[in-house]
Amino acid sequence: MRPTLTALLACALLPAPAGAAEITRVASSFADADRPFGFHLDVAWSHLRNQTKIVREAYQEGDSQDVAELMYERTENRITPALHVGIFRDLELRVQLPVVLGMDQRWGYPSGTSEENSTLFNNCVAASGALLAPGCAANGTGSNPVFQVPATSYRGGLGNLSLGVAWAPLQQRREDADPTWLLAFDYEVPTASRWNPGVQDSPSVRGAVGDRVHKLTFSTAFSRKVGAVDPYFRIHYTLPVRADDAFNNCDAPDKLGTPANCTTGDWSRNETGLTPPHRAGVTAGAEFIPWEDVKAAQRFALDLRTDVTWVSPGRSYDLLTDLGGKLYKSQDYLQVGGQLGVVLHAGRLFQLTGGASFAYTTDCTITDEAIGKDLSDASGKPNGTVDVVSNPAELNPSFDWRLDLVGRRLRATESSTLGFFLRGTLGH
Numbered sequence: 001m002r003p004t005l006t007a008l009l010a011c012a013l014l015p016a017p018a019g020a021a022e023i024t025r026v027a028s029s030f031a032d033a034d035r036p037f038g039f040h041l042d043v044a045w046s047h048l049r050n051q052t053k054i055v056r057e058a059y060q061e062g063d064s065q066d067v068a069e070l071m072y073e074r075t076e077n078r079i080t081p082a083l084h085v086g087i088f089r090d091l092e093l094r095v096q097l098p099v100v101l102g103m104d105q106r107w108g109y110p111s112g113t114s115e116e117n118s119t120l121f122n123n124c125v126a127a128s129g130a131l132l133a134p135g136c137a138a139n140g141t142g143s144n145p146v147f148q149v150p151a152t153s154y155r156g157g158l159g160n161l162s163l164g165v166a167w168a169p170l171q172q173r174r175e176d177a178d179p180t181w182l183l184a185f186d187y188e189v190p191t192a193s194r195w196n197p198g199v200q201d202s203p204s205v206r207g208a209v210g211d212r213v214h215k216l217t218f219s220t221a222f223s224r225k226v227g228a229v230d231p232y233f234r235i236h237y238t239l240p241v242r243a244d245d246a247f248n249n250c251d252a253p254d255k256l257g258t259p260a261n262c263t264t265g266d267w268s269r270n271e272t273g274l275t276p277p278h279r280a281g282v283t284a285g286a287e288f289i290p291w292e293d294v295k296a297a298q299r300f301a302l303d304l305r306t307d308v309t310w311v312s313p314g315r316s317y318d319l320l321t322d323l324g325g326k327l328y329k330s331q332d333y334l335q336v337g338g339q340l341g342v343v344l345h346a347g348r349l350f351q352l353t354g355g356a357s358f359a360y361t362t363d364c365t366i367t368d369e370a371i372g373k374d375l376s377d378a379s380g381k382p383n384g385t386v387d388v389v390s391n392p393a394e395l396n397p398s399f400d401w402r403l404d405l406v407g408r409r410l411r412a413t414e415s416s417t418l419g420f421f422l423r424g425t426l427g428h
Helices: 001-014
Strands: 039-060 063-089 091-096 099-106 150-157 159-171 180-189 211-221 227-242 279-293 298-311 315-317 329-330 333-346 350-360 410-427
Touching: 001 315, 279 333, 298 350, 333 410
Parallel strands: none
Antiparallel strands: 039 063, 039 410, 063 091, 063 099, 091 159, 099 150, 159 180, 180 211, 211 227, 227 279, 279 298, 298 333, 315 329, 333 350, 350 410
16 A cells, blocks of 8 residues: 555646636636637526524623524525636736526524513514503503514615636746736626515515625735645735715615614714625645646646635625615624535637535624714813713614514524536636
8 A cells, every 4th residue: 555655645746737726716818829819707596595593682690692583594695697808918808797587585583492482572672772662561561573584585686796806916827837827806896776675575586686885805815736736825805985875774764763763863874885805815726747748738626725815894685674674783703614616628729617515604783783873062072981861863764672682682503515517618
């Protein structure tokens, strides 16, 4: 066995014709005499299924505990065509437009929870903090559910158009001693119709999926093929910029705790609208190539990677939006996942990639609105507290006493996403 393993290791480390991992692929023109024009046309299908348990802070027997309240499921299928065109040596322009075939959401009770013991169902408090009925807390008379469960939501349609440019200043294909280094910028344009959580939808009449956010993504990636292994690394950051016509919570006053404060004093539409989160992350992995025919441009590779993405706090579309009819403020969280893919090069003009992915999202509070602002009083100075009773103008319109008050907040836990993907590529 020892001589066999030694021989296999030696073969893996032998110099091999350099290519580039898929993550650093770039369309190139005017680089080779036999390839004056380069392009790639991708058509990708993806399927994602997320399942999340929603728990609620509750004080029981003098201690704060998380009590299971809801179970959330989301299934999404989309097709994404993308065109990569080489405009110079290792410099490409790219454009893609996803089509969301279906984004189906479901809310229900988890095991052990029902209308009998759910605090969300047996709710005695209005969004404003007022009791719904004098005897409600004692006997449940006059209670009203925070959310109607079970519930469903159906969305789909054209997504946002994305335009980008990518450049490889270093290319192992040209100089074997160099790694392949890719610099990229992508701009996601908010072209999709606005997602309005107050509009009823159905499987036959699906709601829109547009978040109305400009997204500017900066990324860089490296790969370096050594024998039959091509490791790679990528860093990315997305800067979001809200569009002027983005959804605003004051567009749904019946869902707010203090709607009278909308667009008054310090509560402008900028304060009550969508605040999209920033995203930053790293991807690390390697392609393992057990077989390759360089002359025929044929290759079989296994792509194994891991991803870690940080998502900042924000008020945006999330797992409660369609259930509650508004945007909710959430804390930051991490998404940690992995992917196993298979890469098949059938020749210079066709490539097929497919695989599966799994991601876990760390627990985070998803109803985290601030109660308000400490505004200047008659003396012209703030007094250090939010005066809930004496100065209601300080109350945040979006603050919901049923969900945002400490001891009543909701948290997303045990969140996992399973995905499958398949992509065909034509071009050279």
